[in-house]
Amino acid sequence: xxxxxxxxxxxxxxxxxxxxxxxxxxxxxxxxxxxxxxxxxxxxxxxxxxxxxxxxxxxxxxxxxxxxxxxxxxxxxxxxxxxxxxxxxxxxxxxxxxxxxxxxxxxxxxxxxxxxxxxxxxxxxxxx
Numbered sequence: 001x002x003x004x005x006x007x008x009x010x011x012x013x014x015x016x017x018x019x020x021x022x023x024x025x026x027x028x029x030x031x032x033x034x035x036x037x038x039x040x041x042x043x044x045x046x047x048x049x050x051x052x053x054x055x056x057x058x059x060x061x062x063x064x065x066x067x068x069x070x071x072x073x074x075x076x077x078x079x080x081x082x083x084x085x086x087x088x089x090x091x092x093x094x095x096x097x098x099x100x101x102x103x104x105x106x107x108x109x110x111x112x113x114x115x116x117x118x119x120x121x122x123x124x125x126x127x128x
Contacts, residue, residue, distance in 0.1 A: 006083050007070035007126045008106075010117065011035055013050050015107060017096055018060030020045040029053045035066065035105075037098045048098060048107065064096065064107040067117070067127070071103025080104055087123045088116055 015035075020027075022044050030038055030047045037048040051062045073080060081097055084106050088095050093116050096107040108116045117127045
């Protein structure tokens with residue numbers, strides 16, 4: 001059964017979502033912040049990092065804000081991301097999700113942050 005209430009907090013700062021070649025080494029700027037995510041697949045090296053840390057020449061999209069789900073969440077928790085994504089999708093707000101062992105993070109474009117947090121709060125989630 002999906003969770004009905006999710007507690008989120010907005011992380012400070014702006015983030016960038018970057019794409020490097022799959023064989024790239026993980027750059028030092030990618031892991032030097034309190035929040036970053038690095039995922040390697042056969043097709044890409046995907047990095048989420050503070051926008052100010054990302055060199056201008058790196059391919060990616062800047063201008064994202066991050067909402068952290070209060071955790072830790074049990075790995076068998078059901079519906080956490082769905083509870084957030086459904087509300088944002090209904091409002092036409094795109095998201096980029098990152099999951100860790102302890103919790104989930106949802107990034108939204110900076111220009112949609114206020115609307116996203118308002119929608120989530122009206123849906124019964126706690127946003128701070």
